[in-house]
Amino acid sequence: MKCQQCDKQAVFHITELETGEVRELHLCEDHARTYLNQSEAAEGDDEDKPSAGGLTGPLTVGQTADELALLDKKACPMCGITFFEFRNQGRLGCPHDYVHFEKELEPLIANIHGATQHTGRKPERAAAEAATLPEGTEELTGVIGLRRSMQEAITCEDYEKARESRDAIRRIEDRWLGGTGRDAATPKADTPTNET
Amino acid sequence: MKLDSLTDAVGEWLRGTGPESDIVMSSRVRLARNVAQHPFVSRMSEQDRAEAERFLRERIAAAPVGSQLEYIDVGRLEEIDRQLLVERQLISREHADAQGARGVAIDGLEQVSLMINEEDHLRIQCMHSGLDLRGAWEQIKVVDDQIGRVVPYAFHPRWGYLTACPTNVGTGIRVSVMLHLPALVITRQIDKVFRSLHKISLAVRGLYGEGSQAMGDFYQISNQTTLGKTEEELVEQVGDVVPVLIDYERRAREFLVRETQQNVHDQVSRAYGILRTAQTITAEETMQLLSRVRMGVLLGLIGDVKIADINSLLIRTQPAHLQKLRGVELDTKDRNIERARYLRRHFEGGTSPASPN
Numbered sequence: 001m002k003c004q005q006c007d008k009q010a011v012f013h014i015t016e017l018e019t020g021e022v023r024e025l026h027l028c029e030d031h032a033r034t035y036l037n038q039s040e041a042a043e044g045d046d047e048d049k050p051s052a053g054g055l056t057g058p059l060t061v062g063q064t065a066d067e068l069a070l071l072d073k074k075a076c077p078m079c080g081i082t083f084f085e086f087r088n089q090g091r092l093g094c095p096h097d098y099v100h101f102e103k104e105l106e107p108l109i110a111n112i113h114g115a116t117q118h119t120g121r122k123p124e125r126a127a128a129e130a131a132t133l134p135e136g137t138e139e140l141t142g143v144i145g146l147r148r149s150m151q152e153a154i155t156c157e158d159y160e161k162a163r164e165s166r167d168a169i170r171r172i173e174d175r176w177l178g179g180t181g182r183d184a185a186t187p188k189a190d191t192p193t194n195e196t
Numbered sequence: 197m198k199l200d201s202l203t204d205a206v207g208e209w210l211r212g213t214g215p216e217s218d219i220v221m222s223s224r225v226r227l228a229r230n231v232a233q234h235p236f237v238s239r240m241s242e243q244d245r246a247e248a249e250r251f252l253r254e255r256i257a258a259a260p261v262g263s264q265l266e267y268i269d270v271g272r273l274e275e276i277d278r279q280l281l282v283e284r285q286l287i288s289r290e291h292a293d294a295q296g297a298r299g300v301a302i303d304g305l306e307q308v309s310l311m312i313n314e315e316d317h318l319r320i321q322c323m324h325s326g327l328d329l330r331g332a333w334e335q336i337k338v339v340d341d342q343i344g345r346v347v348p349y350a351f352h353p354r355w356g357y358l359t360a361c362p363t364n365v366g367t368g369i370r371v372s373v374m375l376h377l378p379a380l381v382i383t384r385q386i387d388k389v390f391r392s393l394h395k396i397s398l399a400v401r402g403l404y405g406e407g408s409q410a411m412g413d414f415y416q417i418s419n420q421t422t423l424g425k426t427e428e429e430l431v432e433q434v435g436d437v438v439p440v441l442i443d444y445e446r447r448a449r450e451f452l453v454r455e456t457q458q459n460v461h462d463q464v465s466r467a468y469g470i471l472r473t474a475q476t477i478t479a480e481e482t483m484q485l486l487s488r489v490r491m492g493v494l495l496g497l498i499g500d501v502k503i504a505d506i507n508s509l510l511i512r513t514q515p516a517h518l519q520k521l522r523g524v525e526l527d528t529k530d531r532n533i534e535r536a537r538y539l540r541r542h543f544e545g546g547t548s549p550a551s552p553n
Contacts, residue, residue: 078235079235079236079239081239089238090361091236091238091315091360092236092239092360092361092362093238093239094234094239095232095236095350095352095358098352098355098358098365099352105362108362109355109362109365112362112363112423113366113421113422113423113424114421114424115366115421115423115424116354116423116424117354118352118354118365118366118367119424119425119426120356120366120369120425120427121367121426123344123348123349123351123357124340124341124344124345125344125345126345135353136351136352136353137232137349137351137352138352140232140233140348141232141350143233144234144235173233176232176233176348177233177348
């Protein structure tokens with residue numbers, strides 16, 4: 001078999017596997033070396049990019065560098081992660097990120113899964129709670145942000161504000177972690193005790 | 197749980213029973229779950245980690261399934277014990293190598309394992325020997341519901357179960373089978389098979405999950421997407437393709453026997469010969485040779501070895517298992533010598549390891 005790029009005998013037979021695509025290359029020694037060096041260099045460039053599949057690449061078409069820079073600085077009010085940090089690590093910071101970065105995540109998720117709506121199971125709740133609690137757990141995730149503001153208030157010695165945050169945390173935790181069926185385990189974690 | 201006692205048994209994935217167990221080693225379903233009131237694991241402070249670990253440990257213990265589970269504090273284990281759990285597929289390599297508060301709850305049969313503070317707060321896994329995805333799914337559903345009643349899983353009506361990595365969001369389910377495909381490897385059809393699997397968005401991985409190399413012709417096939425389909429549909433997606441792969445492998449084995457009887461018999465016999473006489477041998481080579489011998493036994497080319505013994509050797513020649521059985525820690529060089537010694541002793545005089553001399 002001849003090299004695909006010149007008349008020499010093809011001695012390297014390379015099969016490239018890209019997502020869903022297969023490319024077969026038959027090359028002579030010289031052209032194979034050039035080809036492999038190229039792809040190695042390209043791989044080296046990618047090293048610092050996020051590792052999770054499908055997370056790299058442009059977010060949406062038409063975003064300017066400035067817009068991207070702004071977006072990268074947008075931080076989640078609960079866990080504080082920026083979109084830039086997420087893009088680097090490929091891991092989100094807390095459940096609220098799916099709400100806060102919903103617009104940015106949507107094309108990404110569509111790309112990975114080919115869908116943007118969950119159709120599977122829902123959390124099985126004890127009967128008493130199923131009636132009073134909403135399906136989504138946004139409210140409970142709110143305690144992540146409240147804990148942060150409580151800590152900040154303590155640092156600033158604003159104890160009035162710290163107490164407000166603590167009470168808000170307690171109300172939410174009582175509703176979600178307290179009631180019947182949940183007491184079976186242990187009382188809820190005593191988050192605010194380290195305040196004093 | 198006394199970790200040392202684990203080495204006495206082979207564990208669920210190597211039990212070698214269940215439907216189609218000549219090709220399907222095991223069927224596994226795992227669910228990724230997070231609690232709603234804490235940041236995801238990579239964003240946790242040390243205190244967050246400890247609190248989430250305690251919260252999950254206590255609530256799991258109080259669930260009905262809790263009474264069947266033994267909790268292991270992975271953060272406090274010696275490296276060799278963590279490695280032992282990885283080799284038994286009860287925790288992931290990432291979980292073993294991580295830092296901070298983390299643990300795993302395991303049932304006595306080693307079918308159910310619940311990792312706390314892996315990439316997600318909770319990773320529930322259920323593994324059955326042979327081809328039994330349906331059985332594994334039915335079992336994990338019960339465990340998931342029991343824990344869901346006492347743990348508020350992070351959930352969003354649109355995005356489903358919320359996970360640290362968007363690649364798991366929605367159902368959080370990974371359905372996988374581990375297959376032994378030596379004949380497809382020998383006949384060089386394996387790449388073709390994998391390419392067609394990728395086309396129907398199934399992933400192929402090596403023996404020890406993500407990023408691991410396929411050792412000894414063992415491959416894991418699993419679903420790639422987790423959102424937009426129901427759990428049942430995803431179990432089916434993987435389940436539907438397995439009979440096809442089994443059929444390919446069987447046909448390749450028949451082809452080998454029919455067309456290259458002498459060659460394949462020679463290969464298998466040489467593999468067997470090395471295992472019985474080598475003086476030093478790596479884990480990778482052992483795995484590769486045991487794989488060939490395993491196929492030889494199934495093709496009737498080696499008469500005096502049992503599949504159960506091969507399966508048992510597959511796990512007991514792994515680094516941590518070998519050292520546990522020997523009772524001392526060994527460096528790589530000494531492990532290779534000890535591994536060869538262990539294999540020779542088991543195959544001595546051509547009798548199977550299980551039968552007394």
